[in-house]
Amino acid sequence: MSEFRFAVNVAPKPGILDPQGRAVEGSLGHLGVEGVTGVRVGRRVELTVEAATESEARATVDRLAHELFANPLIEAFEIERIELPAEVAR
């Protein structure tokens, strides 16, 4: 068995209202920041999976992303493999 670390990036689907993103854009003027657009605020879940193969580990992550991390009706997610020194991955 090996350990594999992943990140799941969850974001509001295109066209879905993103109130946190709008709040950020509304704050930019107060900070004197110009030229920032298209702000989307989502979640990022990092996790380590013990499995025989990376493909088996990824299947677990995919299931968790569907059932626990994202609401598939309004959110999209992508799975990212993280390569890290062993001591950081724990």
Add this chain to the structure above:
Amino acid sequence: MSEFRFAVNVAPKPGILDPQGRAVEGSLGHLGVEGVTGVRVGRRVELTVEAATESEARATVDRLAHELFANPLIEAFEIERIELPAEVAR
């Protein structure tokens, strides 16, 4: 001026309590999932910055990450450049 898209990944610093991560780990048993450890739940903010150079755009993102996206006392962040077709970056 060009447009550059970035993501800012914000996560609880090591050693800082992560109640959402613990909640996820507590749910794994109910889902019948084993072998998952080290769950950390953070935020991911994606944004487009208009600037003369990528380095200037990145400086804006760094400032926003410090002042708006992350609480530097308890959270760490990393900035990631996103290469996307122009129509998605908007």
